[in-house]
Amino acid sequence: MKLNIAVLAGDGIGPEIVEQAIKVIDAVSDKMGHSVTYTYALTGAAAIDAVGDPYPPETHEVCMASDAVLFGAIGDPRFDNDPKAKVRPEMGLLGMRQKLGLYANIRPVSTFPSLLHKSPLRKELVEGADFIAIRELTGGIYFGKPQGRSEDGNTAYDTCVYHRFEVERIAKLAFDFAMRRRKKLCMVDKANVLATSRLWREVVQEMAPTYPEVELEYMFVDNAAMQIIQWPKRFDVIVTENMFGDILTDEASVITGSLGLLPSASIGLHTSVFEPIHGSYPQATGKNIANPLATVLSAALMFEYAFKLDHEAALIRNAVEASLLSGFVTEDIDKTDPKKTSEVGDWLAEYIRADK
Ligand code: IPM
Numbered sequence: 001m002k003l004n005i006a007v008l009a010g011d012g013i014g015p016e017i018v019e020q021a022i023k024v025i026d027a028v029s030d031k032m033g034h035s036v037t038y039t040y041a042l043t044g045a046a047a048i049d050a051v052g053d054p055y056p057p058e059t060h061e062v063c064m065a066s067d068a069v070l071f072g073a074i075g076d077p078r079f080d081n082d083p084k085a086k087v088r089p090e091m092g093l094l095g096m097r098q099k100l101g102l103y104a105n106i107r108p109v110s111t112f113p114s115l116l117h118k119s120p121l122r123k124e125l126v127e128g129a130d131f132i133a134i135r136e137l138t139g140g141i142y143f144g145k146p147q148g149r150s151e152d153g154n155t156a157y158d159t160c161v162y163h164r165f166e167v168e169r170i171a172k173l174a175f176d177f178a179m180r181r182r183k184k185l186c187m188v189d190k191a192n193v194l195a196t197s198r199l200w201r202e203v204v205q206e207m208a209p210t211y212p213e214v215e216l217e218y219m220f221v222d223n224a225a226m227q228i229i230q231w232p233k234r235f236d237v238i239v240t241e242n243m244f245g246d247i248l249t250d251e252a253s254v255i256t257g258s259l260g261l262l263p264s265a266s267i268g269l270h271t272s273v274f275e276p277i278h279g280s281y282p283q284a285t286g287k288n289i290a291n292p293l294a295t296v297l298s299a300a301l302m303f304e305y306a307f308k309l310d311h312e313a314a315l316i317r318n319a320v321e322a323s324l325l326s327g328f329v330t331e332d333i334d335k336t337d338p339k340k341t342s343e344v345g346d347w348l349a350e351y352i353r354a355d356k
């Protein structure tokens with residue numbers, strides 16, 4: 001098969017981790033006889049520096065013309081510490097999500113047997129935890145208008161907006177995921193306070209009879225934040241709005257043991273994007289210490305969702321599990337004998353090439 005992949009490495013550790021995922025994609029593709037073309041394009045602070053736009057039109061064209069996008073990370077402290085900056089790297093990520101119509105962000109959360117002891121949560125709580133968080137990605141408070149500041153600068157406002165069709169399409173996706181899994185769906189909202197949440201509840205309630213086999217529950221986000229940590233095994237599929245999903249999935253990474261392990265797939269109207277859920281980790285930039293596994297596992301999701309090549313995805317996941325088992329891991333997982341980012345990438349590619 002011919003695989004045309006757009007590579008948007010972005011900022012901070014983005015380029016380093018993406019490089020490892022590419023080694024892995026190459027190894028799998030060589031083994032299975034696929035031919036891969038990578039087209040590199042600018043995004044984030046790197047793109048602001050080069051052309052003054054964090055998601056330039058040329059980059060969008062590259063994404064539209066590709067079968068999938070491999071995305072690194074976005075964000076730069078130069079902008080974080082400058083609240084007055086007019087153009088911010090994150091605008092690139094949000095612009096990409098909007099222009100590609102990526103309304104669903106899928107974040108699988110599970111544990112690796114070899115890492116159970118790394119989670120700050122007790123082993124018996126996290127062992128066997130396995131759920132998928134489905135985060136709405138192109139609506140809500142991230143995109144609602146108006147957003148801004150009053151003229152005197154003393155008042156600021158964000159607006160949370162959801163339309164019925166936005167809730168319907170993500171809810172349908174979530175119900176369908178539940179049907180293919182353990183048939184449990186939890187919708188997380190704040191319907192006791194927010195009008196948008198009440199629309200979500202109404203829409204999901206209306207759809208529920210179409211999925212009689214799915215056991216549906218509703219949960220307020222504050223309660224969900226507690227239950228995810230207290231009893232992660234109770235969840236199968238979680239569906240929620242943009243900002244709640246952002247927060248809950250960072251929290252959920254604690255279950256796995258490291259934020260450096262959680263991949264994601266963003267799917268929607270055009271080309272899908274595969275990216276780690278962590279950020280650009282500026283403190284580690286260029287040090288060759290960041291964990292590449294979230295990006296490598298995002299490449300596995302790419303094979304599964306964008307190319308429908310499940311065996312290739314399994315080869316990647318096997319390699320990741322083997323590296324964890326052998327303790328060939330970066331410093332976020334092993335402080336005593338840590339391996340470098342590039343060493344982990346080489347190890348995984350080697351493993352895949354040798355894997356019978
Ligand atoms: C994520 C990130 C982004 C988000 C940031 C970088 C804008 O935290 O993908 O979860 O909030 O969506």
Ligand code: MG
Nearest residue numbers: 246247250277
């Ligand atoms: Mg986030």
